[in-house]
Amino acid sequence: xxxxxxxxxxxxxxxxxxxxxxxxxxxxxxxxxxxxxxxxxxxxxxxxxxxxxxxxxxxxxxxxxxxxxxxxxxxxxxxxxxxxxxxxxxxxxxxxxxxxxxxxxxxxxxxxxxxxxxxxxxxxxxxxxxxxxxxxxxxxxxxxxxxxxxxxxxxxxxxxxxxxxxxxxxxxxxxxxxxx
Amino acid sequence: xxxxxxxxxxxxxxxxxxxxxxxxxxxxxxxxxxxxxxxxxxxxxxxxxxxxxxxxxxxxxxxxxxxxxxxxxxxxxxxxxxxxxxxxxxxxxxxxxxxxxxxxxxxxxxxxxxxxxxxxxxxxxxxxxxxxxxxxxxxxxxxxxxxxxxxxxxxxxxxxxxxxxxxxxxxxxxxxxxxxxxxxxxxxxxxxxxxxxxxxxxxxxxxxxxxxxxxxxxxxxxxxxxxxxxxxxxxxxxxxxxxxxxxxxxxxxxxxxxxxxxxxxx
Numbered sequence: 001x002x003x004x005x006x007x008x009x010x011x012x013x014x015x016x017x018x019x020x021x022x023x024x025x026x027x028x029x030x031x032x033x034x035x036x037x038x039x040x041x042x043x044x045x046x047x048x049x050x051x052x053x054x055x056x057x058x059x060x061x062x063x064x065x066x067x068x069x070x071x072x073x074x075x076x077x078x079x080x081x082x083x084x085x086x087x088x089x090x091x092x093x094x095x096x097x098x099x100x101x102x103x104x105x106x107x108x109x110x111x112x113x114x115x116x117x118x119x120x121x122x123x124x125x126x127x128x129x130x131x132x133x134x135x136x137x138x139x140x141x142x143x144x145x146x147x148x149x150x151x152x153x154x155x156x157x158x159x160x161x162x163x164x165x166x167x168x169x170x171x172x173x174x175x176x177x178x179x180x
Numbered sequence: 181x182x183x184x185x186x187x188x189x190x191x192x193x194x195x196x197x198x199x200x201x202x203x204x205x206x207x208x209x210x211x212x213x214x215x216x217x218x219x220x221x222x223x224x225x226x227x228x229x230x231x232x233x234x235x236x237x238x239x240x241x242x243x244x245x246x247x248x249x250x251x252x253x254x255x256x257x258x259x260x261x262x263x264x265x266x267x268x269x270x271x272x273x274x275x276x277x278x279x280x281x282x283x284x285x286x287x288x289x290x291x292x293x294x295x296x297x298x299x300x301x302x303x304x305x306x307x308x309x310x311x312x313x314x315x316x317x318x319x320x321x322x323x324x325x326x327x328x329x330x331x332x333x334x335x336x337x338x339x340x341x342x343x344x345x346x347x348x349x350x351x352x353x354x355x356x357x358x359x360x361x362x363x364x365x366x367x368x369x370x371x372x373x374x375x376x377x378x379x380x381x382x383x384x385x386x387x388x389x390x391x392x393x394x395x396x397x398x399x400x401x402x403x404x405x406x407x408x409x410x411x412x413x414x415x416x417x418x419x420x421x422x423x424x425x426x427x428x429x430x431x432x433x434x435x436x437x438x439x440x441x442x443x444x445x446x
Contacts, residue, residue, distance in 0.1 A: 017251055024243050032238045046239045047324045050246050057250040080324065087326050118233040137230040140195070158191055169226045177229060 005069040013060050020057055027070060028053070030139055031077045037134045038081035040123050048084055052077035067148060074139070075149045078131050085127045114177055121171035129164035136161055182216045185209075190220050194227050326437070333422055333429040336361045336398070340420060342434050348375050348409035349436060351418070356401040361429070364395040364421040365406070371416035372436060375407040410436055 005026075011019035031052060036045035056063075056073050063072055122130055131150055135141040136157075143154045152160065182190075189206040192198050198206060210217045326349075329340045338355035353363065369392040377387055377394070387396045394406065410416055421431040 015254070017247060020250060021243065021247055024246050028242055028246070029235065029238050032242065033235045036236050042236075042239065044324070046242055046245075049242060050249065051324050053246040054249050054253060058253060084324055114229065115233045118229055133230070137227055138233075138235075158188070161191065162187065165223055165226050168230075169222050172226065172229060 006065055009060060009063060009065075009069065012057065023069070024053055027073055030070065031073055034074060034134055034139060035077050035081050037119070037122060037138060038078065038127065038130060039084060040119055044084065048080045049077060052080050055080075068145070071141075071145055071148050074135065074141075078135075078149060082127050082131065117172065117175040117177045121168055121175060121177070124171045125164050125167055129160055129167070132157060132160045133164050133168065182213070182219060186213065186216050190216070190223060193220070194223060327434045329420065329432045329434060331355065331422070331432075335359060335424055336422055336429065340434065342418075342436065344437075345407075348407050351406040351408055351434075352403060353398075353406075353420075354403045355398050357398055359399070359424065361398045362395065362423045363398050364393060364423075366393050366419040366421065367436075368392060368416060371411055371414070372418065373409045373411050375409055377407065378405040408436060 005023070008019040008023050012023065028049065032045055032049045035048045035052070036042065039045055039048065052073065055076050063069070122133065125133065128150060132146055132152075135146045135149055136143075141149065143157045146152070146157045146161075147154050150157070186206070186209045189198060189202055189209065193203070193206055206220075210220055325341045325343055327342045331338045331340060336355060336357040338353065340351065340353045343350045343352070351365075355361070355363070374389065374394055387394060396404075408418075416436045418434045418436050419431060420433070422429040
């Protein structure tokens with residue numbers, strides 16, 4: 001927990017919106033990127049990031065300072081993304097006439113062809129495996145932090161990452177990003 | 181089979197958290213175990229690609245949208261949310277509105293035209309539609325989509341989205357059709373209550389309502405909004421059917437939760 005985060009949160013609780021703005025400035029990039037990697041759609045990621053911050057704002061009184069603020073906001077954002085992905089998966093046309101909503105590959109915004117393929121490979125992982133990979137390898141969270149955010153024990157985090165990377169490698173292999 | 185210690189050392193090697201002694205231990209283990217050596221190489225390769233993918237740019241207006249919505253939620257006039265207040269129901273173009281300026285203009289026009297809000301049945305105790313209409317030109321934030329259906333049928337395309345709102349659920353069919361298409365929304369009237377609907381295009385919309393069915397004739401590109409609520413705590417199904425010239429084109433279903441999730445539950 002950075003001391004200045006704690007001070008900003010205290011000011012937010014006292015109604016200082018500028019303090020909340022500073023928290024948004026500090027964390028909107030990481031949170032948006034986590035959510036984007038989870039859902040693979042910029043518009044949905046923007047909506048979900050916004051929802052996560054507003055929920056955090058409305059629940060600051062429930063924030064426990066023994067956890068780092070970024071862990072807390074990541075947890076809220078990941079839960080939003082997991083709920084969203086779950087709802088999207090439930091779309092089941094009766095007769096196959098309507099296509100369920102899926103991210104448009106054109107909307108994937110990696111900076112390169114490889115970036116796009118990496119994102120597509122990520123989307124082949126189970127959502128919780130994807131979340132673990134994103135937190136660990138895109139955001140540099142420790143195993144303990146990944147565990148806190150995803151509600152897993154550390155050893156589960158390690159085994160999840162281990163499995164997820166193998167699946168990811170296979171997906172990257174299939175898409176030609178890595179060579180056999 | 182790779183032993184736990186080797187796996188742990190390999191895992192921590194990826195982020196450079198091994199001590200010098202642990203690094204040497206890992207090297208010895210990799211030299212002695214071709215399977216572990218191959219796996220380690222794979223892991224290094226995959227994580228390298230993940231790092232190379234980098235970050236994506238944050239949408240320019242995100243900070244402003246977050247602060248505006250947070251401010252709105254803490255405003256005294258919004259504190260009645262969840263206790264019958266109608267504030268917070270709005271209809272504004274989604275960030276990802278993909279159907280062009282014509283639709284966007286229609287939606288914007290619709291925001292200022294409360295007269296186009298049609299109600300069926302007449303507003304009951306759960307919803308004051310006059311009050312509702314007055315709140316439409318509100319903030320530009322929308323709740324995340326709960327469920328959606330992509331429509332890609334002969335003669336009609338678009339998307340149907342379901343979102344939670346403090347006043348119920350907002351069902352938004354956003355459709356483009358070549359000619360005239362009959363749209364039917366079918367539901368169990370004992371499970372689902374239609375609270376009202378809005379055609380932001382300005383035409384007193386051609387909605388027909390019968391028990392368990394809402395239907396209308398669609399032409400061109402339009403966006404509609406239907407306010408729904410579950411009558412029970414269980415889930416309900418909303419079936420959408422599309423037909424043209426008496427011929428069924430196709431259909432799909434959405435799931436309507438029985439009760440709104442606590443929007444404050446982080």
